[in-house]
Amino acid sequence: xxxxxxxxxxxxxxxxxxxxxxxxxxxxxxxxxxxxxxxxxxxxxxxxxxxxxxxxxxxxxxxxxxxxxxxxxxxxxxxxxxxxxxxxxxxxxxxxxxxxxxxxxxxxxxxxxxxxxxxxxxxxxxxxxxxxxxxxxxxxxxxxxxxxxxxxxxxxxxxxxxxxxxxxxxxxxxxxxxxxxxxxxxxxxxxxxxxxxxxxxxxxxxxxxxxxxxxxxxxxxxxxxxxxxxxxxxxxxxxxxxxxxxxxxxxxxxxxxxxxxxxxxxxxxxxxxxxxxxxxxxxxxxxxxxxxxxxxxxxxxxxxxxxxxxxxxxxxxxxxxxxxxxxxxxxxxxxxxxxxxxxxxxxxxxxxxxxxxxxxxxxxxxxxxxxxxxxxxxxxxxxxxxxxxxxxxxxxxxxxxxxxxxxxxxxxxxxxxxxxxxxxxxxxxxxxxxxxxxxxxxxxxxxxxxxxxxxxxxxxxxxxxxxxxxxxxxxxxxxxxxxxxxxxxxxxxxxxxxxxxxxxxxxxxxxxxxxxxxxx
Amino acid sequence: xxxxxxxxxxxxxxxxxxxxxxxxxxxxxxxxxxxxxxxxxxxxxxxxxxxxxxxxxxxxxxxxxxxxxxxxxxxxx
Numbered sequence: 001x002x003x004x005x006x007x008x009x010x011x012x013x014x015x016x017x018x019x020x021x022x023x024x025x026x027x028x029x030x031x032x033x034x035x036x037x038x039x040x041x042x043x044x045x046x047x048x049x050x051x052x053x054x055x056x057x058x059x060x061x062x063x064x065x066x067x068x069x070x071x072x073x074x075x076x077x078x079x080x081x082x083x084x085x086x087x088x089x090x091x092x093x094x095x096x097x098x099x100x101x102x103x104x105x106x107x108x109x110x111x112x113x114x115x116x117x118x119x120x121x122x123x124x125x126x127x128x129x130x131x132x133x134x135x136x137x138x139x140x141x142x143x144x145x146x147x148x149x150x151x152x153x154x155x156x157x158x159x160x161x162x163x164x165x166x167x168x169x170x171x172x173x174x175x176x177x178x179x180x181x182x183x184x185x186x187x188x189x190x191x192x193x194x195x196x197x198x199x200x201x202x203x204x205x206x207x208x209x210x211x212x213x214x215x216x217x218x219x220x221x222x223x224x225x226x227x228x229x230x231x232x233x234x235x236x237x238x239x240x241x242x243x244x245x246x247x248x249x250x251x252x253x254x255x256x257x258x259x260x261x262x263x264x265x266x267x268x269x270x271x272x273x274x275x276x277x278x279x280x281x282x283x284x285x286x287x288x289x290x291x292x293x294x295x296x297x298x299x300x301x302x303x304x305x306x307x308x309x310x311x312x313x314x315x316x317x318x319x320x321x322x323x324x325x326x327x328x329x330x331x332x333x334x335x336x337x338x339x340x341x342x343x344x345x346x347x348x349x350x351x352x353x354x355x356x357x358x359x360x361x362x363x364x365x366x367x368x369x370x371x372x373x374x375x376x377x378x379x380x381x382x383x384x385x386x387x388x389x390x391x392x393x394x395x396x397x398x399x400x401x402x403x404x405x406x407x408x409x410x411x412x413x414x415x416x417x418x419x420x421x422x423x424x425x426x427x428x429x430x431x432x433x434x435x436x437x438x439x440x441x442x443x444x445x446x447x448x449x450x451x452x453x454x455x456x457x458x459x460x461x462x463x464x465x466x467x468x469x470x471x472x473x474x475x476x477x478x479x480x481x482x483x484x485x486x487x488x489x490x491x492x493x494x495x496x497x498x499x500x501x502x503x504x505x506x507x508x509x510x511x512x513x514x515x516x517x518x519x520x
Numbered sequence: 521x522x523x524x525x526x527x528x529x530x531x532x533x534x535x536x537x538x539x540x541x542x543x544x545x546x547x548x549x550x551x552x553x554x555x556x557x558x559x560x561x562x563x564x565x566x567x568x569x570x571x572x573x574x575x576x577x578x579x580x581x582x583x584x585x586x587x588x589x590x591x592x593x594x595x596x597x
Contacts, residue, residue, distance in 0.1 A: 065541070066537075066541065069541035069542075069544060069545055070541070070544055072545065072548075073545075073548050073549060073552055076552045076553070076556075076557075077552065077556070080552075080556060080557060080561055083561070083566060084561055084565040084566055084567070087566075087567045087575075088579050088582055091575055091576065091579045092579060117528065121524070121527065121528045121531060125524065125527060126524075167576075168572075168576045169576045169579045169580045169583065170576070343583060343584060346580070346583070346584065347584050350580060350584075379583065469582055469583060472567045473567055473578070473582075474565060474567055478564065478565055482560075482565065489551065493544075493548070496544060500537070500540065500541075504537070
């Protein structure tokens with residue numbers, strides 16, 4: 001139907017970005033979260049003078065260092081990809097997207113890179129307070145780096161603080177603070193950072209549990225578990241709270257994503273939240289088949305989460321595609337019509353500009369501005385396109401994320417309780433659970449990204465720019481070739497990380513002195 | 521400051537793990553910045569535009585081409 005779009009190119013470009021982001025994310029949470037655990041342990045050492053806490057901080061700093069050294073720079077490929085595979089997107093959004101990315105680079109360089117050296121090599125060489133300050137600055141620096149990239153990502157989901165310049169075909173930033181403090185972006189930042197803290201807590205708990213099972217480094221392992229479990233428990237409760245915030249903002253700004261997350265085809269007043277369920281694989285938009293083969297739901301909870309009102313109407317996919325007059329929901333067809341008017345006005349503007357017709361330009365610009373918010377819909381070729389195609393992937397990923405999050409709260413609570421009672425060593429089953437929760441926490445966070453990014457489709461910029469228009473005019477074969485090149489490079493890095501990290505864990509903390517000197 | 525850097529140098533020299541990690545960082549950055557950013561991308565992968573005006577024209581063309589195609593499809597149906 002739309003022969004001028006090369007879907008092989010679009011799909012491989014998306015696949016390549018997802019693959020690299022997946023590998024990149026394997027390194028990020030431990031880099032961000034472990035820094036706080038190191039800083040807290042070092043703070044306790046400075047306050048109490050107990051050398052064991054310093055030894056603990058140094059051991060986790062060593063593992064953090066391995067992860068940081070191997071992971072650093074993997075995001076560079078993502079940055080380069082914006083220019084090669086996503087040139088149209090980069091041009092259209094570059095003025096807004098570029099600023100946070102540049103800020104991220106500066107933050108990462110100045111804060112993290114500078115103070116990491118002091119953190120690693122400053123033990124016993126620089127003043128204790130300055131060293132402690134460096135540990136905290138590394139932690140804040142890592143989080144600040146993440147802030148900027150998540151602000152950019154938040155803007156793609158909820159574009160604010162910009163105007164579209166028809167002369168250059170670019171979104172130009174008019175309000176930096178609106179972009180930075182957009183509630184969507186802030187909530188995304190807090191939710192993502194907190195997920196990193198929980199993953200790091202399980203990283204520390206898993207390794208410490210293994211030491212306890214092997215009856216090695218008992219004191220360090222027990223203290224690490226108390227620290228990481230307390231830190232992880234507080235983080236996981238906050239993670240649930242920010243998850244609630246995410247549901248609220250998604251309901252307000254991306255109702256199609258919410259409907260897909262919930263497998264909600266027909267909107268309801270007082271909609272329930274599906275706790276568990278199996279989607280009917282034969283169900284299609286607009287048909288009368290049952291949505292679910294089986295489901296268990298909490299009555300009215302989706303309305304409460306999405307709209308803070310137990311009886312609020314939550315639009316389903318059919319309402320969003322075909323419209324719902326009763327609840328004032330515009331159909332996708334109407335939005336597409338308005339989008340075509342916006343793009344038609346843009347074409348008229350360019351034509352008037354070519355003919356040196358200022359009045360024509362002014363009229364076209366006025367019309368364009370009136371329909372600008374629907375611009376992206378003008379490029380869609382069927383109303384059904386506004387719904388992400390991978391409904392089961394989004395639905396099940398959301399459930400894996402939420403159920404895992406709830407499980408983590410329970411597991412961490414048990415770890416804290418049994419650690420405080422000094423009975424953790426004998427609970428072998430819990431130590432094994434602690435080990436398995438580490439990979440599970442990664443899976444849960446990956447599922448979160450799937451919900452966020454696959455759920456945003458068909459848009460790169462919500463409502464304004466479809467993904468199929470965002471790619472570069474390059475050959476799909478070039479993207480396929482680089483896909484395999486990057487996959488090979490990153491797999492080698494992950495294997496290196498795994499081998500070096502396992503080696504360092506096996507070696508353990510016993511050889512670390514508390515007399516100063518570097519960790520490595 | 522000089523003393524601190526000399527100390528880092530000495531300690532890195534003594535540690536095989538530090539040497540391996542630094543080698544990985546060096547190889548990675550040589551690959552990312554030297555090979556990818558310096559050669560592969562500009563030579564084979566970067567879309568070619570004469571200047572910024574050309575680039576904006578191409579972007580608008582893509583936005584409107586698809587739009588015009590969609591309108592044509594609509595008329596045909």
